[in-house]
Amino acid sequence: MGIGARGGESPAREAACPHAARVMQERDAIALNYLDPAVLATIAGLELRARLAVEGYFSGMHHSPHHGLSIEFAEHRVYTQGDDLRHIDWKVFGRTDKYYIKEYEQESNLHLMLVVDGSESMTFRSAAAAMSKYDYACTIAAAIAYLALQQQDAVGLTLFDERLTRFLRPSSSHPQWRTLAHELAVHRPSGETSVGRVCAELAERLHQQAMIVVISDLLDDVEVTIKGLKQLRYHRHEPIVWNVCDEAELTFPYTGPTMFVGLEAGGTLLTDPGGLRGRYLDELQRFQARLRSACGQAHVDYAIFNTAQSLGIALAGYLGTRNARLRARSSRVLGAG
Amino acid sequence: MAGTLGQSLPFIHPALVGVALAGGLVPILIHLINLRRYRRVEWAAMTFLLSARRRSAKRMWMEHWLLLMVRVALVVLLGLAIARPFVPWSTLFSLGGTRAHHVLLLDNSLSMNARGTGDESRFAAAQRLADRLLTSFPSADAVSLVTLAEPAEAVIGHAAYDRRVVRERLGALGATQRAVDVAGGLERAREIVGGSEVPAANRFLYVVSDFRRRVWTGDRPAAGIKTPNDATARSGAGPPPAALASPGSAPTAAVSALRRAAEPLGDPAQNLALVRAVAAGGGSDNAAASRLAPESVLVAPGLPVRFVAEVANFSPAPLRGAGLQVRRDGRILRQEPLPAVAPWSTASAAFSLEFSRTGSHLVQIELAGVGRDALPDDDGRWYSIDVRDRLLVLLVDGRPSTAVAEGQANFLAAALGGKIAEGLLPGAGPNGASSAGEPVYVEPKIVNAADLEAEVLDSYDVVGLCNVERLTAAQWQRLREYVAVGHGLLIFAGDRLDVEHYNRFAYDEGRGVLPVKLRPAIAAGSTTAGGSNGAAAATAAADAPGLGLRLAERIHPIVAEFAGYADSGLFLARTQRYLPVEPDRRGGDVVMLYTNGEPALIASAFRAGKVVLCTTTANMDWTNLPAKGDYVSLMLSVVAHVAPRHGDQRNLLVGETLHDPLTPVESVRALRVTTAEGRTVEPRLAPHGDGLALTFGPLERAGAYTISVGSEARAVAVNLDAAGSDLEVADDAALRGAIALPARIVGAAELESTEPAAARSTELAAVGFLSVLALLVLEMWLAMVFGRERG
Structure with a gap:
């Protein structure tokens, strides 16, 4: 089912045919379930999971998300196995007897860089959670990428732990989403989190202004993280920070003698968690408050995502920010004109 | 620790104190077990957790220990409350x-x-x-x-x-x-x-x-009853009763x-x-059979044995009309009438019994016709007696001779052996007149000192040393052991006797078998150098050609038969030479003296045995006593005195332990003891010298016991201490x-x-339970407060 087809139906038509309207409502209800992490967790394959999430999200919307833009030739590159034969430039082949692929660059509304935390701490998944923090982050990232590509935006991917481990430049080409989803799926989280360092490195690599969505548990030094984000801002990027947390990390529900084993570092701690709960939550809230405050000062959007929450919030957050960005750009263009 | 606490603190159930203290360990153990049964969680946000831990460690530690202490106190207090402590109010306040x-x-x-x-x-x-x-x-x-x-x-x-x-x-x-x-x-x-x-x-x-x-x-001379420590109280034989304490005497x-x-x-x-x-x-009136003993030492089959029974009257009224029922080996023989017994005194009755066969026999008396008696347990008395047909005497002669009239041992053997032991028979007078016709033989055997080594001493009742010069140290040691277990020893002086040797080995500074220290022999009429009896010797010199004999002031049983016979041949005899002795505080009893006051015959005890020393010869060398008719009676009386009482170890008092020696053959036979109540039990065996002895006891009830050694039965008499009958x-x-x-x-x-x-x-159990309740509430409150903090 295409997003555009769903978005093209009018309320007047629904009113004229009550049966069709009921069928549509039932289908929307089913689709909305795909925003629930518990439901998504039962679906194998990140691609399908992300597409269903996006469709679920849009099942409740009644306007078209399409903003058609032109496609322009960008460059030739040597054919490699797996490339679509339709994109081979036969004229060049006739002249050079070599296969070259014609690459086009779609004129995007937006450059989107998804920065996903692939450190070991992201593997945490409490007993009650449907998926780990990393799985949740991947689902969000893939869904947004799918959504962005549907809207002709260029999407890139950065995977990192204490350093940048995978980097896909933003592209609006059709295979980009599959490549991106594949990279997310095959990555095995390890190492420690170092958001600040990665942001600084990313700022150096990205030459075009982009919206950078950092999806991480941010278990790093706050000052370093903020410093990295500020560097992104300095390079005129628009960072968005989504702090992914497990439900258990936010509530600390444990009781009885428990041995906590650090996923990245920190060793082990045998304690009665009931006696620590208050202090722990204080520490956590202080950390998040500092992040929120620092992000606000740096004009960086900051949001906390609970892995038990619907993915719709993430998608809405992205779209809201994107639209605001486009409006701002339009107003700047109009102002300049 | 629990035992100490239980003994030093007032608890009704002190054993539970230990349980309570141990119960206090239960919460600690549960805590430790819980610590070991933790669950493992992989955790991402360790930074916050460690920081929280750093800030909460002290508070958590205090909460934790406070709860643990309350729980331990709860369990301990509950246990102590169940142990029921008691504290008087005075204790609480002081x-x-x-x-x-x-x-x-x-x-x-x-x-x-x-x-x-x-x-x-x-x-x-x-x-x-x-x-x-x-x-x-x-x-x-x-x-x-x-x-x-x-x-x-x-x-x-x-x-x-x-x-x-x-x-x-x-x-x-x-x-x-x-x-x-x-x-x-x-x-x-x-x-x-x-x-x-x-x-x-x-x-x-x-x-x-x-x-x-x-x-x-101690102001009642109660019927002349002896103390339980007096060995003669068991057998009834012995010297007259000692005087009892009088009013105002020592406590x-x-x-x-x-x-x-x-x-x-x-x-x-x-x-x-x-x-x-x-x-x-x-309710103190009581009559008791207080004594039963034979008068004769040697008891032979067919000979009448004279028994003396004594009845004590522990009441202020005379005891009249009472009689004694006499039994032998369980059979009632007759009832002897008793004379009236005055208040707080005793009366004796004598009767004769005959035993047809050798071996162990039991004689019993039972008070009859007493009327009201506060303590019937003491109305009966038993006596175990062994009947034998031989008394074996080993005579060691220092100068053996084949002529009957020369060697000392020959004289003694002639006096003892082959003759009727008239002096031992009841009713026999000093002149040897016997009322019985059946003989009792004393079997003497004569050896020289060199042959003593080969003899088995324990097979003889008495050993006599007659003019023996000296023995080896080993022989003296054997003699000491022989006498110590209850046998008899006779020592006669003579010209060969080495005084220094005897003083060294036989006297041994008072530790040996010889009761006194000897001095060199002297002739009658001569004075002893530095002797205390010099004056007496001087007096005796006037009685030349020799010294006569007289009895000691306290008549010894050996010569009791001669006490009333001033014309006895004993007192006509003259002694020309003798061994003076040094006075010794522990030197035994002087039985006879020379007319100069020097001891002639000394009787003493060495452990369980008896020793008689004669300071002159047994033949005619130094004295003409053997020529006198009463010599035979005297020697038989001496032998009878030192001879062991066979079976005397089977006359016991309640509380004592039976200890009856066994021969090697007997010790492997089946042994049984039948008690006074009729129970049959197996006795123990204990070492006795080189062999074994049957032991049983302590004996708790008076009455007749029987030892079975194979098919042989031995009677055991267990009597009450008559001192306990005075109520x-x-x-x-x-x-x-x-x-x-x-x-x-x-x-x-x-x-x-x-x-x-x-x-x-005040019993503190209620306080304890209230405290337990209070602690329980406190524990719940603390758990709730701490839990709320945690929640």
Whole structure:
């Protein structure tokens, strides 16, 4: 089912045919379930999971998300196995007897860089959670990428732990989403989190202004993280920070003698968690408050995502920010004109 | 630790104190187990967790330990409450300064079996009073219990707080037939009181007894009964009764012990109480068969044996119309009439019995026609007697001779052997006139000193050394061992006897078999250098050509038959030479003296055996005594005196242990002991010299016992200590005067009217349970508060 087809139906038509309207409502209800992490967790394959999430999200919307833009030739590159034969430039082949692929660059509304935390701490998944923090982050990232590509935006991917481990430049080409989803799926989280360092490195690599969505548990030094984000801002990027947390990390529900084993570092701690709960939550809230405050000062959007929450919030957050960005750009263009 | 705590703290169930303390470990163990059973969680946000831990560590530690301590206290307090602690209010207010220790001495000796006009025995009354005392003690006080039957025993020697245990022990006690051992019991009590942790003012001693006059005041010459330590009390034979204590004499052993036991007490007026189980003057009339013994030492088959029985009357009224039923080996033979027995005195009756065969026999007498008797247990008496047909004597001659009229051993053998032992027969006079026709043979055997080594001494009853110059050290050692186990030894002087050698090995500074130290032989009429008897010797010199003989002032049983016969040949004999002796305090009894005052015949005891020393010869060398007719009677009497009493070890008193030697052949046979109650039990075997002996006991009941050695039966007679038959109770004045202590003398009526002091104490169990409840609430509240903080 295409997003555009769903978005093209009018309320007047629904009113004229009550049966069709009921069928549509039932289908929307089913689709909305795909925003629930518990439901998504039962679906194998990140691609399908992300597409269903996006469709679920849009099942409740009644306007078209399409903003058609032109496609322009960008460059030739040597054919490699797996490339679509339709994109081979036969004229060049006739002249050079070599296969070259014609690459086009779609004129995007937006450059989107998804920065996903692939450190070991992201593997945490409490007993009650449907998926780990990393799985949740991947689902969000893939869904947004799918959504962005549907809207002709260029999407890139950065995977990192204490350093940048995978980097896909933003592209609006059709295979980009599959490549991106594949990279997310095959990555095995390890190492420690170092958001600040990665942001600084990313700022150096990205030459075009982009919206950078950092999806991480941010278990790093706050000052370093903020410093990295500020560097992104300095390079005129628009960072968005989504702090992914497990439900258990936010509530600390444990009781009885428990041995906590650090996923990245920190060793082990045998304690009665009931006696620590208050202090722990204080520490956590202080950390998040500092992040929120620092992000606000740096004009960086900051949001906390609970892995038990619907993915719709993430998608809405992205779209809201994107639209605001486009409006701002339009107003700047109009102002300049 | 629990035992110490239980004994030093007032708990009704002190054993539970240990359980309570151990229970306190349960919460700790649960905590430790929980620590080991943690779950493992992989955690991402360790930074926050570690930081929270750093900030909460102290608070968590305090909460944790506070809860743990409350839970431990909860369990321990619950256990202690179940152990039922007791604390008197006075203790609560004076911080434990008035806890007391009570030591109860309960008389359970023979006399406590007596019953007065009622059916209750003295012991039952004493037991009831002791229980009443227990009730009257504050529950937090400690109690110890000592019994007075010989040997006195600390039934509860420690400070016991569990009244249930004390009552169980008290209830399990019974009156015995043993003698009383007040001195020993008070010594045990003194040790207990002296070791008590409470102050002297809080130590209390209670003697619950019948307080017999004989034991406490000692002013009653009660029927001439001997003490249990007098060996002759078992057999009935021996010297006349010793004089008893007279009024105003030295305190009795019981009184002396009481005074010593009162020393660790605070004020005897408050801390020492004599509790009467029986009122003075009530129900003490008693008659007892107090003695049964044969007069003859050597008992042979077919010979009449004269027995003497003695009946004691322990009452203020004369005993008339009583008789003695005589039994032999269980068969009633006859009833002998008894003369009237005056108040507080004894009467004797003699009767003769014959034994048709050798071996062990039992003679029994039973009082009959006594009427009301407070203590029937002492109305019977038994005697075990061995009938033998030979007395074996080994004579060692230092100068053996084949001529009958030369060697000393020959003279002695001629006097002893092959002749009727007339002097041993009942009714035989000094001149050898016997009333019986059947002979009793003494079998002498003569060897020289060199042959002594080859002889098995234990097969002889008596060994005689006649003019033996010297023996080897090993031979003297054998002789010492031989005499020590009960055999007899005769030593006769002579010209060959080496005085220095005898003094060194036989006298051995008073440790040997020789009762006195010898001096070189002297002729009659000569003076001893530096001798104390010089004046007497000078007097005797006037009686030349020799010294005569006379009896000692105290007539010895050996020569008792000659006491009334001044014309006996003994006193006509003349001695020309003899061995003077040095006076020795332990030198035995002088039986006969020379007319110069020097001892002629000395009898002494060495351990279980007897020794007789004759300071002149047994033949005509130094004296013409062997030529006199009474020489034979004298020598037979000497031999009879030193000869061992066969079977005497089977005449015992209650409380003693039977110890009957066995031959190697007997020791492998089946051994059984049948008790006075008819039970058959297997005895133990114990070492005896080089062999074994059958042991059984201590014997608890008087009566006839039987030892079965294979098919052979041996009679054992177990009698009561006749001293316990005197039931007369000392009155308060006499008792107070005797003990000379301001002790309280409490009667049964006075004691039973006393309000129990237990009511003045408070059991802390209720307080303990309330505390447990409070702790439980506290624990729940703390858990809730801490839980809320955590939640």
